[in-house]
Amino acid sequence: xxxxxxxxxxxxxxxxxxxxxxxxxxxxxxxxxxxxxxxxxxxxxxxxxxxxxxxxxxxxxxxxxxxxxxxxxxxxxxxxxxxxxxxxxxxxxxxxxxxxxxxxxxxxxxxxxxxxxxxxxxxxxxxxxxxxxxxxxxxxxxxxxxxxxxxxxxxxxxxxxxxxxxxxxxxxxxxxxxxxxxxxxxxxxxxxxxxxxxxxxxxxxxxxxxxxxxxxxxxxxxxxxxxxxxxxxxxxxxxxxxxxxxxxxxxxxxxxxxxxxxxxxxxxx
Amino acid sequence: xxxxxxxxxxxxxxxxxxxxxxxxxxxxxxxxxxxxxxxxxxxxxxxxxxxxxxxxxxxxxxxxxxxxxxxxxxxxxxxxxxxxxxxxxxxxxxxxxxxxxxxxxxxxxxxxxxxxxxxxxxxxxxxxxxxxxxxxxxxxxxxxxxxxxxxxxxxxxxxxxxxxxxxxxxxxxxxxxxxxxxxxxxxxxxxxxxxxxxxxxxxxxxxxxxxxxxxxxxxxxxxxxxxxxxxxxxxxxxxxxxxxxxxxxxxxxxxxxxxxxxxxxxxxxxxxxxxxxxxxxxxxxxxxxxxxxxxxx
Numbered sequence: 192x193x194x195x196x197x198x199x200x201x202x203x204x205x206x207x208x209x210x211x212x213x214x215x216x217x218x219x220x221x222x223x224x225x226x227x228x229x230x231x232x233x234x235x236x237x238x239x240x241x242x243x244x245x246x247x248x249x250x251x252x253x254x255x256x257x258x259x260x261x262x263x264x265x266x267x268x269x270x271x272x273x274x275x276x277x278x279x280x281x282x283x284x285x286x287x288x289x290x291x292x293x294x295x296x297x298x299x300x301x302x303x304x305x306x307x308x309x310x311x312x313x314x315x316x317x318x319x320x321x322x323x324x325x326x327x328x329x330x331x332x333x334x335x336x337x338x339x340x341x342x343x344x345x346x347x348x349x350x351x352x353x354x355x356x357x358x359x360x361x362x363x364x365x366x367x368x369x370x371x372x373x374x375x376x377x378x379x380x381x382x383x384x385x386x387x388x389x390x391x392x393x394x395x396x397x398x399x400x401x402x403x404x405x406x407x408x409x410x411x412x413x414x415x416x417x418x419x420x421x422x423x424x425x426x427x428x429x430x431x432x433x434x435x436x437x438x439x440x441x442x443x444x445x446x447x448x449x450x451x452x453x454x455x456x457x458x459x460x
Numbered sequence: 461x462x463x464x465x466x467x468x469x470x471x472x473x474x475x476x477x478x479x480x481x482x483x484x485x486x487x488x489x490x491x492x493x494x495x496x497x498x499x500x501x502x503x504x505x506x507x508x509x510x511x512x513x514x515x516x517x518x519x520x521x522x523x524x525x526x527x528x529x530x531x532x533x534x535x536x537x538x539x540x541x542x543x544x545x546x547x548x549x550x551x552x553x554x555x556x557x558x559x560x561x562x563x564x565x566x567x568x569x570x571x572x573x574x575x576x577x578x579x580x581x582x583x584x585x586x587x588x589x590x591x592x593x594x595x596x597x598x599x600x601x602x603x604x605x606x607x608x609x610x611x612x613x614x615x616x617x618x619x620x621x622x623x624x625x626x627x628x629x630x631x632x633x634x635x636x637x638x639x640x641x642x643x644x645x646x647x648x649x650x651x652x653x654x655x656x657x658x659x660x661x662x663x664x665x666x667x668x669x670x671x672x673x674x675x676x677x678x679x680x681x682x683x684x685x686x687x688x689x690x691x692x693x694x695x696x697x698x699x700x701x702x703x704x705x706x707x708x709x710x711x712x713x714x715x716x717x718x719x720x721x722x723x724x725x726x727x728x729x730x731x732x733x734x735x736x737x738x739x740x741x742x743x744x745x746x747x748x749x750x751x752x753x754x755x756x757x
Binding site: 420436 | 526527528529563587589590591592593594598600606607609
């Protein structure tokens with residue numbers, strides 16, 4: 192059994208729905224869940240104004256309908272599962288520390304800002320600033336996994352300090368900008384100026400990429416740790432060939448305007 | 461009690477509580493993984509003189525190894541978890557990290573762990589890189605062929621050391637053949653190692669010595685050359701060679717199963733008796749009765 196939330200009224204403006212979270216639902220009856228508040232623009236409404244709620248409480252949460260105007264789903268969650276059977280809006284999984292969110296469709300901008308743990312998997316595309324630091328903050332995600340099977344737009348992993356972001360398609364410009372640590376793996380093409388200002392951390396891509404002049408070629412080798420990561424991604428359903436697991440990668444060190452301890456690994460077939 | 465024509469002596473092997481770890485070594489080829497494993501398990505026959513006991517448990521196919529390269533599983537035993545941690549740092553640092561193309565992973569499930577890669581990382585002189593996947597932290601240490609990848613922590617668990625059987629044969633060749641057959645059969649058991657050379661020890665020991673500095677000395681009751689001068693010899697008149705197999709295992713069940721297989725494989729014509737070493741039952745935490753290992757008992 193699962194707890195089903197089915198959208199019956201599409202919002203006219205974005206809805207802030209941070210109460211849709213296993214942590215917030217814990218211990219509540221269905222009637223109590225229906226009365227949880229959401230902000231529809233500047234108007235406070237309840238979940239029941241938008242969703243039909245049924246099923247078993249305390250179980251996996253399933254969301255049905257076009258939720259591209261719903262923001263902050265799974266915000267602050269520390270455990271449990273949310274399955275979104277469609278698109279979702281901005282700030283998905285903001286500040287989540289555990290649990291898992293699965294999105295069958297696309298996600299908006301700002302996936303998982305301030306994430307410290309847990310796992311988000313998006314089968315479609317995501318917008319700008321995936322796993323990024325908020326404007327004005329020097330630090331992005333602190334941990335966890337974000338796996339996007341499609342494309343992402345600009346500044347994925349901006350300032351990330353730990354964790355892993357995986358992009359099955361292409362990433363936009365400034366991927367991993369100001370990165371502090373962690374891993375970004377892009378199976379498609381990297382946007383321009385990727386790794387700009389990075390101090391530490393790894394950006395990996397399976398396609399050729401234009402390097403900033405502040406990155407220097409180090410060597411071509413077979414990073415053992417990537418074998419484990421690539422196998423893990425293959426097991427997660429991403430298109431990883433045996434050659435990507437056992438193949439050679441060019442190692443580029445940068446960004447020389449910072450510590451020069453980051454790396455971009457380019458697959459060489 | 462007999463197995464075929466070999467008498468199984470009514471006695472027990474006295475085994476001890478130890479701490480164990482399982483180390484998975486992978487490399488570009490199985491030869492390099494084996495080279496590292498052989499180096500790591502060298503000079504590790506007995507805690508008395510080597511501070512630890514170690515051996516190769518089995519080879520691992522690429523399909524079932526952590527990084528999909530061929531590998532070797534090594535078991536390492538010490539008397540306590542702290543000592544085990546020190547031995548792991550020494551031996552992985554000196555014998556595995558030094559070997560071309562290797563990586564080294566924890567291979568044990570346990571609630572106890574010791575920090576290994578977290579100490580070896582300092583060899584990287586600040587250029588080491590940490591990677592964390594699924595709550596498991598690895599260290600990438602730059603070396604001259606690329607990087608040495610090692611788990612930050614290795615799990616350890618309480619284990620059993622010092623299970624043993626002694627083969628009493630009519631002559632050397634007969635006893636050697638029997639002991640080789642026993643070793644082969646015992647090594648089929650998962651979770652055990654036989655830490656002595658090719659699994660066999662000829663210099664069995666007793667506790668103490670006439671020399672105060674020594675804590676152990678030759679097991680004179682089982683030395684054929686001393687039969688005429690030892691009143692309490694344990695050897696019958698037609699026994700001219702004794703060889704021992706020592707077994708360390710992750711648990712008592714694994715040690716018992718290895719001993720059981722050893723009994724049956726070694727029971728051959730010319731092997732007069734199979735017995736076991738003990739200290740009267742006062743020292744070890746485990747007593748493995750030989751008769752209880754014989755089928756139907």
